[in-house]
Amino acid sequence: MLKNRFRKYLPIVVDLETGGFDPEINAILEIAITLIEEEDNKLIVGDTYRHHIEPFEGSIVEEESLEFTKIKLDHPLRNGINEKDALNDLFKIINKTKNKYECSRAILVGHNAHFDSSFLAAAYKRNNIKKTPFHKFSLIDTVSLGVLATGQTVLARICDELGIDYDNDEAHSAAYDTAVTAKVFCSIVNNFDN
Numbered sequence: 001m002l003k004n005r006f007r008k009y010l011p012i013v014v015d016l017e018t019g020g021f022d023p024e025i026n027a028i029l030e031i032a033i034t035l036i037e038e039e040d041n042k043l044i045v046g047d048t049y050r051h052h053i054e055p056f057e058g059s060i061v062e063e064e065s066l067e068f069t070k071i072k073l074d075h076p077l078r079n080g081i082n083e084k085d086a087l088n089d090l091f092k093i094i095n096k097t098k099n100k101y102e103c104s105r106a107i108l109v110g111h112n113a114h115f116d117s118s119f120l121a122a123a124y125k126r127n128n129i130k131k132t133p134f135h136k137f138s139l140i141d142t143v144s145l146g147v148l149a150t151g152q153t154v155l156a157r158i159c160d161e162l163g164i165d166y167d168n169d170e171a172h173s174a175a176y177d178t179a180v181t182a183k184v185f186c187s188i189v190n191n192f193d194n
Contacts, residue, residue, distance in 0.1 A: 001038055001041050002036070002037075002038040002043070002101045002103070003101050003102045003103050005043075005189075006103075006107060008102075008103050008104040008105070009103060009104070009105050009106065009107035009135060009138070010036070010094070010097060010098045010101055010103035010105070010106045010107065011036045011043075011106075011107055011109045011140060011185065012033050012034075012035065012036065012094055012097075012106045012107070012108060012109060012133075012134070013033060013034040013035075013036065013109045013110065013178045013179075013181050013182040013185060014031070014032070014033050014108050014109065014110050014113075014116050014120070014178065015031075015032050015110060015111070015116060015174045015175075015177040015178040015181065016028050016029075016030065016031050016115075016116045016119050016120070016174060017029045017030040017031075017065075017069045017071060017172065017173070017174050018065060018119055019055060019059065019060060019061030019062055019065050019066070020060060020061070020062040020065050021115075022060075023118045023119040023121065023122035023123075024122055025059060025060050026059060026060055026061065026062065026065070027053070027055030027056055027059035027060070027061050028053045028056075028083055028119055028123060029052070029053055029055065029061070029065075029069065029071050029073070029080075030050065030051070030052055030053060030069075030071065030173070030174035030175075031050070031051055031053060031083075031086055031087070031090065031174055032048055032049065032050035032051075032173075032174035032175040032177070032178040033048070033049050033050075033090050033093070033094065033178060034046065034047070034048040034049075034178040034179050034181070034182040035047050035048075035093075035097050035182075036109070036182060036185065036186065038101070042186075042190050043185070043186040043189050043190055044186060045179065045182040045183055045186055046097075046182075048175050048178055048179050048182075049089075049090060049093055050174055050175040050178075051080075051081055051085075051086035051089065051090070052078045052079060052080040052081070053080055053081065053082070053083050053086055054080040054081060054082055054083075055073070056082070056083060056126060061073065068172060069172045069173075070172065083123050083126075083127060084123075084127040084129065087120075087123060087124075087127070087129060087132075088129075091132060091133055094106050094133040094134075095133050098133060105133060105134065105135050106133040106134050106135070107134065107135050107138055107139065107140055108120075108134050108135070108139050108140070109139075109140040109141075109142065109181065109182075109185050110139065110140075110141065110142065110181065111141070111142045111143055111146075111155050111177070111181045111184075112141065112143055113139040113140065113141040113142075113143075114139065114141070117139055120132075120134075140185070142155070142158070142181050142184050142185055142188075145184070145185065145188045145189075146158035146184060146188070148188075149161075149162070149188045149191070149192075150162060155171075155177070155180065155181065155184070156168065156171070158184055159180060159183075159184060162183075162184060162187050162188070164180065164183045164184060164187065166180060
């Protein structure tokens, strides 16, 4: 089902926490992916992988972004790595899962997916990354799916309509947001298929 459901594209849920809204000058501070798996012809939420990212040289990290995300760049347990190493590590995980399901490419799934995709595109360019597992321009946005399925666009409200637990205190952590977005994605696709 998985390889046939999305034209041989493997859906991978992605979320970034950033130091602002401009992908050219604001740093990626966290990145997480949540895998989508298949069981009994239904989509299920797989494992989540996350990296804390050290801001790239010359980048700007807005104070308002740190207040919103509650990220403490100087926290001793943060263990940030550079964005190229983080991306390459996540690409290995994505490629392994892509091969498992005999998919040709991954497709980025996100809540406001164009935001995350724009930051990834800037990171690819900045780090001279020529090949990624993701489709170059196609995305699946859970804002669009959510408004179609529930009439809502805000992730917390979509979750409420779908009966998915949502914790405002955990929100705006890349790992939490990808896991919740993956639940939304699976719920909407599985209900549509019924």
